[in-house]
Amino acid sequence: MAHDRRKPLLRALAGETLPRPPWWLMRQAGRYLPEYREVRGRARDFVELCLTPALAAEITLQPVRRYHMDAAILFSDILLVPYALGQKLEFREGEGPVFEPIEDRTGMARLAPANLMSRLEPVLDTVARVAAALDPDTALIGFAGSPWTVAAYMVEGGGSRDFRRVKGWAYRDPDGFAALIDVLVDATTAFLIAQVEAGAEIVQLFDSWAGLLPQAAFERWVVAPTQRIVARLREYHSGVPIIGFPRGAGLFYEPYVAETGIDGIGIDSMVPPGFARERFDPRVAVQGNLDPVLLVVGGSPLAAAVAELRREFRGRSYIFNLGHGVLPETPPENVGQLARLLAEPV
Amino acid sequence: MAHDRRKPLLRALAGETLPRPPWWLMRQAGRYLPEYREVRGRARDFVELCLTPALAAEITLQPVRRYHMDAAILFSDILLVPYALGQKLEFREGEGPVFEPIEDRTGMARLAPANLMSRLEPVLDTVARVAAALDPDTALIGFAGSPWTVAAYMVEGGGSRDFRRVKGWAYRDPDGFAALIDVLVDATTAFLIAQVEAGAEIVQLFDSWAGLLPQAAFERWVVAPTQRIVARLREYHSGVPIIGFPRGAGLFYEPYVAETGIDGIGIDSMVPPGFARERFDPRVAVQGNLDPVLLVVGGSPLAAAVAELRREFRGRSYIFNLGHGVLPETPPENVGQLARLLAEPV
Numbered sequence: 001m002a003h004d005r006r007k008p009l010l011r012a013l014a015g016e017t018l019p020r021p022p023w024w025l026m027r028q029a030g031r032y033l034p035e036y037r038e039v040r041g042r043a044r045d046f047v048e049l050c051l052t053p054a055l056a057a058e059i060t061l062q063p064v065r066r067y068h069m070d071a072a073i074l075f076s077d078i079l080l081v082p083y084a085l086g087q088k089l090e091f092r093e094g095e096g097p098v099f100e101p102i103e104d105r106t107g108m109a110r111l112a113p114a115n116l117m118s119r120l121e122p123v124l125d126t127v128a129r130v131a132a133a134l135d136p137d138t139a140l141i142g143f144a145g146s147p148w149t150v151a152a153y154m155v156e157g158g159g160s161r162d163f164r165r166v167k168g169w170a171y172r173d174p175d176g177f178a179a180l181i182d183v184l185v186d187a188t189t190a191f192l193i194a195q196v197e198a199g200a201e202i203v204q205l206f207d208s209w210a211g212l213l214p215q216a217a218f219e220r221w222v223v224a225p226t227q228r229i230v231a232r233l234r235e236y237h238s239g240v241p242i243i244g245f246p247r248g249a250g251l252f253y254e255p256y257v258a259e260t261g262i263d264g265i266g267i268d269s270m271v272p273p274g275f276a277r278e279r280f281d282p283r284v285a286v287q288g289n290l291d292p293v294l295l296v297v298g299g300s301p302l303a304a305a306v307a308e309l310r311r312e313f314r315g316r317s318y319i320f321n322l323g324h325g326v327l328p329e330t331p332p333e334n335v336g337q338l339a340r341l342l343a344e345p346v
Numbered sequence: 347m348a349h350d351r352r353k354p355l356l357r358a359l360a361g362e363t364l365p366r367p368p369w370w371l372m373r374q375a376g377r378y379l380p381e382y383r384e385v386r387g388r389a390r391d392f393v394e395l396c397l398t399p400a401l402a403a404e405i406t407l408q409p410v411r412r413y414h415m416d417a418a419i420l421f422s423d424i425l426l427v428p429y430a431l432g433q434k435l436e437f438r439e440g441e442g443p444v445f446e447p448i449e450d451r452t453g454m455a456r457l458a459p460a461n462l463m464s465r466l467e468p469v470l471d472t473v474a475r476v477a478a479a480l481d482p483d484t485a486l487i488g489f490a491g492s493p494w495t496v497a498a499y500m501v502e503g504g505g506s507r508d509f510r511r512v513k514g515w516a517y518r519d520p521d522g523f524a525a526l527i528d529v530l531v532d533a534t535t536a537f538l539i540a541q542v543e544a545g546a547e548i549v550q551l552f553d554s555w556a557g558l559l560p561q562a563a564f565e566r567w568v569v570a571p572t573q574r575i576v577a578r579l580r581e582y583h584s585g586v587p588i589i590g591f592p593r594g595a596g597l598f599y600e601p602y603v604a605e606t607g608i609d610g611i612g613i614d615s616m617v618p619p620g621f622a623r624e625r626f627d628p629r630v631a632v633q634g635n636l637d638p639v640l641l642v643v644g645g646s647p648l649a650a651a652v653a654e655l656r657r658e659f660r661g662r663s664y665i666f667n668l669g670h671g672v673l674p675e676t677p678p679e680n681v682g683q684l685a686r687l688l689a690e691p692v
């Protein structure tokens with residue numbers, strides 16, 4: 001039998017069932033790796049790190065060199081889009097970046113969408129560098145935050161316990177909030193198209209705060225904007241698979257998969273594999289969903305959970321991943337253990 | 347027709363459909379009320395406030411005096427159980443109480459379950475004072491945290507972003523962690539039985555972190571301990587309704603309702619009313635689930651959402667509540683607006 005020369009991750013996203021699931025990990029490049037911390041120290045702050053192609057490309061490649069995942073994911077941050085739209089960032093000691101919040105339509109007037117792509121140019125340079133450096137079996141994943149999640153950061157100014165500012169705006173003035181979402185749909189689409197043109201072969205939309213919205217709001221602020229991004233990306237690059245990750249969507253995972261048009265669905269650790277098998281279109285590849293805490297624990301609990309996940313998804317297009325990002329406390333040797341487990345036949 | 351002399355909340359929990367849904371609000375006594383902030387200032391710290399019956403009873407009664415909800419809920423905190431079990435609390439500036447974490451079986455040896463009920467005596471005094479002061483239509487709700495959620499605080503020492511310590515223990519040493527859960531099942535059951543004996547007519551189990559667990563862990567650490575508490579409480583007080591609130595349980599709400607034996611189910615704002623109607627046993631009263639942010643917003647978005655919820659649950663046993671606690675930023679007049687909306691016929 002001739003060797004299929006397409007990359008394993010692209011085969012899974014085309015709906016194929018592979019004998020060994022392709023894998024990568026959300027936040028596979030990051031603080032748990034000593035070589036990351038070394039490079040991190042060379043930039044003044046996190047935004048500079050993301051916008052310095054030599055450093056960002058090096059960080060993107062680090063985990064792939066160590067563990068040979070089936071994909072590298074661009075090292076970047078979902079907050080670069082609002083940054084590039086002109087929202088002011090402030091660095092507070094011990095807190096990381098904090099935005100000057102945009103709380104209403106007046107605040108939106110301070111954004112300058114026309115400058116978006118020129119300010120994101122260094123990210124595209126990073127993509128091109130990584131694409132040139134990867135070996136022929138390793139895919140390159142580009143990404144962006146979804147409009148709802150990015151809007152949440154923009155309106156709250158950072159993280160939040162209750163997200164009352166962004167939800168308050170959406171409830172009080174839905175048409176005004178829709179204008180912000182529209183700006184983000186356009187910006188996200190343009191950014192993803194440019195990433196593909198620079199060499200990304202797959203894109204993932206991170207919707208980290210999808211789990212905060214009641215049904216009608218989920219439909220309007222998560223599903224509909226995702227549909228628009230997917231449809232427009234397809235017009236430009238019909239062959240590029242799109243993975244959606246509506247973290248915490250719970251009861252709304254099913255409509256998200258059915259309605260958005262994505263090719264792959266990232267599931268968090270609270271989605272039972274049996275539910276995914278029964279309720280999601282079999283043409284949509286499932287990606288997930290090991291609890292990241294198990295990667296901190298390692299040893300036999302990790303081995304048992306990985307075997308269980310592989311059994312559950314046998315006979316279905318499947319990409320092994322975590323249900324959320326790698327935790328900074330993860331011992332690097334546990335990722336090595338995971339790589340060996342995934343290399344074994346089931 | 348003779349006036350049914352049972353309290354409206356008890357009638358709803360017995361499965362009756364009422365023309366106007368009874369209502370109360372999670373955290374209805376709290377920081378959004380100026381009279382709360384005044385009383386709060388009379389205690390040195392939050393634990394002292396909870397353990398001073400005159401103050402805690404006064405705070406419990408404040409919202410009922412203003413708004414005439416159908417229930418008062420004991421002003422207390424789920425962390426009083428670990429405190430009464432002997433876990434050391436520390437007060438850090440601007441952070442609230444922080445526990446000295448219990449991270450393994452060795453840490454558990456520092457607990458002293460034998461002193462539990464004597465240390466909780468003041469809470470029972472509060473219950474008795476409130477029971478004596480309430481008018482005949484207003485029910486009194488007692489409560490406790492569920493073992494999983496309380497264990498999460500005990501092991502993490504406070505809140506957490508990733509809950510890696512508590513989940514790590516549960517994955518690494520499930521039998522050791524089960525011993526902690528067993529201590530909490532016993533303590534919670536004893537505490538709830540005592541609250542009922544002091545005058546509580548309904549009890550609610552708050553499982554605020556139920557949404558963090560994958561399926562097997564949810565069954566073991568949320569469903570099974572809740573079943574045990576419900577069964578044992580019934581042996582002592584068969585007529586006292588029990589409401590479970592597994593916040594964020596998403597796809598696991600359905601097994602939670604089917605398996606725990608509760609009389610009422612608190613739903614967060616991400617559970618669609620249609621899902622609750624179709625999937626939950628009709629004998630289980632549904633309680634919820636207005637987004638608390640809508641109570642901050644007020645006005646016509648609040649009115650529309652309240653009308654919608656009442657329409658959705660018409661013809662089913664239903665208790666109006668929020669999907670999570672009242673936010674401190676809630677204008678008290680919006681709670682007044684809500685009370686008026688709920689007094690209107692549908």
